[in-house]
Amino acid sequence: MALPQPDRFNLSDAAFTCELRRGDRVAEIVLGGEVDIAARPPLDNVLHEALGTDSPDALVVDLTAVTFADSSTLHWLTEVKREADAAGARLTVTTAPGAVRDLLGITGMKPHLSD
Amino acid sequence: MALPQPDRFNLSDAAFTCELRRGDRVAEIVLGGEVDIAARPPLDNVLHEALGTDSPDALVVDLTAVTFADSSTLHWLTEVKREADAAGARLTVTTAPGAVRDLLGITGMKPHLSD
Amino acid sequence: MDDTPPSHWSAPATPYEVGRLRRAATAAAAERGLDGRALDHLKLAVSEALTNAVLHAYPENGPPGPVRLEVAGEDGAVRVTVSDRGSGMAVRSGSRGLGLGLGILASVADFCEICTVRGEGMRVSVGFGCQTGC
Amino acid sequence: MDDTPPSHWSAPATPYEVGRLRRAATAAAAERGLDGRALDHLKLAVSEALTNAVLHAYPENGPPGPVRLEVAGEDGAVRVTVSDRGSGMAVRSGSRGLGLGLGILASVADFCEICTVRGEGMRVSVGFGCQTGC
Numbered sequence: 169m170a171l172p173q174p175d176r177f178n179l180s181d182a183a184f185t186c187e188l189r190r191g192d193r194v195a196e197i198v199l200g201g202e203v204d205i206a207a208r209p210p211l212d213n214v215l216h217e218a219l220g221t222d223s224p225d226a227l228v229v230d231l232t233a234v235t236f237a238d239s240s241t242l243h244w245l246t247e248v249k250r251e252a253d254a255a256g257a258r259l260t261v262t263t264a265p266g267a268v269r270d271l272l273g274i275t276g277m278k279p280h281l282s283d
Numbered sequence: 284m285a286l287p288q289p290d291r292f293n294l295s296d297a298a299f300t301c302e303l304r305r306g307d308r309v310a311e312i313v314l315g316g317e318v319d320i321a322a323r324p325p326l327d328n329v330l331h332e333a334l335g336t337d338s339p340d341a342l343v344v345d346l347t348a349v350t351f352a353d354s355s356t357l358h359w360l361t362e363v364k365r366e367a368d369a370a371g372a373r374l375t376v377t378t379a380p381g382a383v384r385d386l387l388g389i390t391g392m393k394p395h396l397s398d
Numbered sequence: 399m400d401d402t403p404p405s406h407w408s409a410p411a412t413p414y415e416v417g418r419l420r421r422a423a424t425a426a427a428a429e430r431g432l433d434g435r436a437l438d439h440l441k442l443a444v445s446e447a448l449t450n451a452v453l454h455a456y457p458e459n460g461p462p463g464p465v466r467l468e469v470a471g472e473d474g475a476v477r478v479t480v481s482d483r484g485s486g487m488a489v490r491s492g493s494r495g496l497g498l499g500l501g502i503l504a505s506v507a508d509f510c511e512i513c514t515v516r517g518e519g520m521r522v523s524v525g526f527g528c529q530t531g532c
Numbered sequence: 533m534d535d536t537p538p539s540h541w542s543a544p545a546t547p548y549e550v551g552r553l554r555r556a557a558t559a560a561a562a563e564r565g566l567d568g569r570a571l572d573h574l575k576l577a578v579s580e581a582l583t584n585a586v587l588h589a590y591p592e593n594g595p596p597g598p599v600r601l602e603v604a605g606e607d608g609a610v611r612v613t614v615s616d617r618g619s620g621m622a623v624r625s626g627s628r629g630l631g632l633g634l635g636i637l638a639s640v641a642d643f644c645e646i647c648t649v650r651g652e653g654m655r656v657s658v659g660f661g662c663q664t665g666c
């Protein structure tokens with residue numbers, strides 16, 4: 169799968185990064201840094217962009233570079249899951265050991281998120 | 284509509300009463316006294332009996348004689364609504380001024396319950 | 399709120415104790431001068447706190463642990479405290495509720511204090527008829 | 533927990549202040565000797581409490597009210613308090629959330645104290661690295 173030039177969103181807070189990568193029938197949202205309530209508007213935008221135009225078969229949300237996340241991210245992930253289901257796109261959420269995986273463990277949400 | 288002999292459930296706690304009345308294509312659950320978590324098993328039973336055998340066109344839940352209710356009743360009413368919708372029965376919840384109507388007011392739930 | 403000593407009760411945290419304890423708290427609050435809508439609200443708040451102890455404090459398949467109820471105050475200013483020795487508040491992914499109980503309780507009380515210690519239990523105090531903060 | 537005076541900050545309850553205040557609290561807690569997993573958990577709990585003040589304390593369409601953050605303690609035993617002057621906890625039928633925030637916060641803290649006064653605001657205290665109750 170060819171990954172074209174990424175669309176890049178950078179918040180004024182340098183800590184949070186959000187990238188959308190598009191491949192053949194696959195969209196990948198790559199987040200980095202600290203994700204909290206202030207990130208909600210760009211997160212909603214990137215989700216609509218990822219699923220919006222012509223809907224991919226697979227959506228990947230890559231959280232491996234996220235250094236901090238709280239329930240704001242969980243609320244957004246719930247929305248991601250709902251919209252991916254509605255668009256018929258397979259969802260994969262990838263995490264690394266650390267803050268995000270701990271949070272998913274605390275809340276028992278990991279099993280609900282990926283197909 | 285003819286109301287035949289009511290099925291009557293009485294809890295050991297005299298305060299709570301629960302009656303199922305069946306008319307022509309209508310089932311009516313009439314509650315009285317104090318309704319709390321201890322009432323949940325008979326409430327679940329009466330709901331299944333009301334909708335179970337051959338499903339009525341209309342379900343009436345009469346709470347006018349209820350003197351006390353808390354979130355246990357709201358949780359049950361949410362279930363009643365869900366099961367009535369699934370069975371295709373119109374739901375009407377009737378209340379009198381007092382504890383139940385206050386509770387529905389506090390929680391803003393009244394509009395969600397009846398059709 | 400100092401002269402009349404507090405009333406208190408302990409019982410197993412089971413559904414059937416909720417009504418008995420709720421009625422005991424309501425009667426004690428009435429004796430302490432609370433009445434009208436505030437008394438109705440106290441009754442509702444106590445029922446929510448007791449129901450939470452029954453539903454959430456202890457493992458579903460074990461024997462029920464204890465719940466303690468205390469009513470304090472006088473001259474129409476009353477504080478009720480419900481405490482358990484359960485798990486303390488935690489995230490429950492398969493939660494059976496709507497998240498209504500604590501919201502109702504906090505909505506009707508003048509003030510509300512919730513203390514939870516991980517693995518040691520939860521204590522909820524609600525105040526009625528008093529304008530003191532917490 | 534008595535010698536080092538508490539650190540505190542005040543800010544408008546807006547999304548963009550959450551990160552700044554969270555990082556300030558985390559740095560202050562580290563200076564007070566908290567580290568490792570407990571420090572990560574404090575950071576998470578503070579973020580949840582601040583987010584609640586942003587989302588729930590003040591009317592959606594008005595100007596943001598204030599949120600206050602305090603970090604106290606020393607020798608690895610730290611208490612963080614987040615308070616607002618908003619509506620206090622109440623039932624919200626069209627709630628935007630999952631009811632996760634307070635559950636997460638109570639799950640990771642050693643103890644948690646929530647005080648809410650109707651119409652006056654809410655205060656959430658969380659303790660880390662201390663075995664004191666509340």
Ligand SMILES: Nc1ncnc2c1ncn2[C@@H]1O[C@H](COP(=O)(O)OP(=O)(O)O)[C@@H](O)[C@H]1O
Pocket residue numbers: 354450451453454455456482484485486487488489490493494495496497498499500501520635
């Ligand atoms: N006494 C308690 N012990 C442990 N957890 C509790 C207790 N009371 C409440 N909780 C937790 O807080 C959550 C919210 O409680 P509540 O607002 O009463 O909602 P519900 O309507 O789901 O019971 C519950 O789902 C539960 O996880």
Ligand SMILES: Nc1ncnc2c1ncn2[C@@H]1O[C@H](COP(=O)(O)OP(=O)(O)O)[C@@H](O)[C@H]1O
Pocket residue numbers: 239501584585587588589590616618619620621622623624627628629630631632633634635653654
């Ligand atoms: N600072 C606050 N001021 C007013 N209400 C609050 C505050 N914090 C929490 N609440 C109320 O408590 C409810 C539960 O909060 P929380 O567990 O954080 O869930 P959510 O994930 O919905 O934000 C909220 O829906 C809100 O009604």
